[in-house]
Amino acid sequence: MTEKGLLIVLSGPSGVGKGTVRQAIFSKGERDFIYSISATTRQRREGEVDGVDYFFKTREEFEDMIKNDQLLEYTEYVGNYYGTPVDYVQKTIDAGKDIFLEIEVQGAMQVKERMPEGTYIFLTPPNMDELEARIVNRGTDESPVIRQRMEKAIEEIELMRYYDYAVENDTVENAVSKVLAIIQSEHLKVSRLLESKLPNQGE
Numbered sequence: 001m002t003e004k005g006l007l008i009v010l011s012g013p014s015g016v017g018k019g020t021v022r023q024a025i026f027s028k029g030e031r032d033f034i035y036s037i038s039a040t041t042r043q044r045r046e047g048e049v050d051g052v053d054y055f056f057k058t059r060e061e062f063e064d065m066i067k068n069d070q071l072l073e074y075t076e077y078v079g080n081y082y083g084t085p086v087d088y089v090q091k092t093i094d095a096g097k098d099i100f101l102e103i104e105v106q107g108a109m110q111v112k113e114r115m116p117e118g119t120y121i122f123l124t125p126p127n128m129d130e131l132e133a134r135i136v137n138r139g140t141d142e143s144p145v146i147r148q149r150m151e152k153a154i155e156e157i158e159l160m161r162y163y164d165y166a167v168e169n170d171t172v173e174n175a176v177s178k179v180l181a182i183i184q185s186e187h188l189k190v191s192r193l194l195e196s197k198l199p200n201q202g203e
């Protein structure tokens with residue numbers, strides 16, 4: 001039996017460092033991880049590339065994706081749609097590769113309903129002042145949007161209990177090693193399960 005890839009959902013409030021931690025994990029090159037590129041109707045930020053950071057869509061295009069069942073999950077977050085194209089996720093897992101979804105909490109809960117076998121990791125900030133400082137220092141959002149993101153963050157942290165793991169992103173290095181340890185242990189669980197299903201070689 002071929003081992004399927006893991007579905008890894010890295011979630012947590014905006015600005016906590018999901019992207020930073022995920023990129024640091026990918027650049028270590030320890031496994032052949034794949035990133036699930038989301039679709040969004042949000043305006044492209046300076047430096048963002050269509051098809052690399054996001055698939056940038058109009059609202060009409062996004063609503064067509066919803067109608068055509070092309071999304072594993074989607075949500076409206078601070079005035080824009082965000083969603084995960086389903087085909088790519090399924091094909092990657094079937095090909096035996098691990099796929100990372102970097103998404104907010106409402107979407108993560110939808111994925112958990114559909115794919116409970118996934119690994120759900122919630123990244124937490126050391127405290128709320130540090131979270132706000134990270135969003136402000138990133139310099140990508142105006143004050144009203146920062147306020148909305150911080151209000152959302154309080155609601156999102158309430159839902160942390162529905163995740164399999166919580167990892168504090170105090171330093172990127174610490175968070176990366178904790179997430180990698182979780183993935184390694186999830187792989188071990190899958191391998192042991194597969195071994196237990198093989199016919200006994202000694203018989």
Ligand SMILES: Nc1ncnc2c1ncn2[C@@H]1O[C@H](COP(=O)(O)OP(=O)(O)OP(=O)(O)O)[C@@H](O)[C@H]1O
Pocket residue numbers: 012013014015016017018019020021134135137138169170171172
């Ligand atoms: N451990 C850390 N210590 C200090 N700063 C950090 C840490 N991790 C990330 N940052 C910084 O915090 C800011 C937000 O990080 P990042 O964009 O990765 O967050 P995110 O959770 O992916 O945000 P979003 O969900 O809005 O895309 C960035 O400027 C990043 O450099």
Ligand SMILES: Nc1nc2c(ncn2[C@@H]2O[C@H](COP(=O)(O)O)[C@@H](O)[C@H]2O)c(=O)[nH]1
Pocket residue numbers: 012013014015018038039042073074075077082083084102103104105106107108
């Ligand atoms: N439910 C989903 N949330 C997503 C997806 N892609 C990104 N996100 C999350 O949205 C917020 C805002 O992102 P930003 O790029 O505007 O800062 C953040 O928490 C992202 O993780 C998705 O496909 N589905």
